[in-house]
Amino acid sequence: MSHFYASITESARNNAPTACGNKRTGISTYAASRAGRISVDLRHNDATGEDTFTIRMESHDGHGDTRELLYGTVGNAKSVKAFPHA
Numbered sequence: 216m217s218h219f220y221a222s223i224t225e226s227a228r229n230n231a232p233t234a235c236g237n238k239r240t241g242i243s244t245y246a247a248s249r250a251g252r253i254s255v256d257l258r259h260n261d262a263t264g265e266d267t268f269t270i271r272m273e274s275h276d277g278h279g280d281t282r283e284l285l286y287g288t289v290g291n292a293k294s295v296k297a298f299p300h301a
Contacts, residue, residue, distance in 0.1 A: 217236065217237060218236065218238045218266075219235065219257050220233060220235055220242070221233065221236075221242050221244045236257070238261075242256075243255070245273070250275075251273060251274060251275050252274075253271070253272055254273050257289065265288045266288065266289040267287065267288055267289065268285075268286065268288075268289055269285070270285045270286070283298040284297065284298060285297055286298065
């Protein structure tokens, strides 16, 4: 049974495509432009029973910077933290 879901809610398509992931696989997605992309990963932490996320800015087709931006627990706004940058 699926634990994670991803969907494209705004696009030129008539029907929103969706994807599913389970606790073992997690789910990853990204949105991109010619300047770079933003990626989101969702994972399940068996030890805590929580679903966690990571948001990254990444290079796309050789354009843009790569940097981890935020991480936290899904559904818990107080858990959101920025990655420290050197």
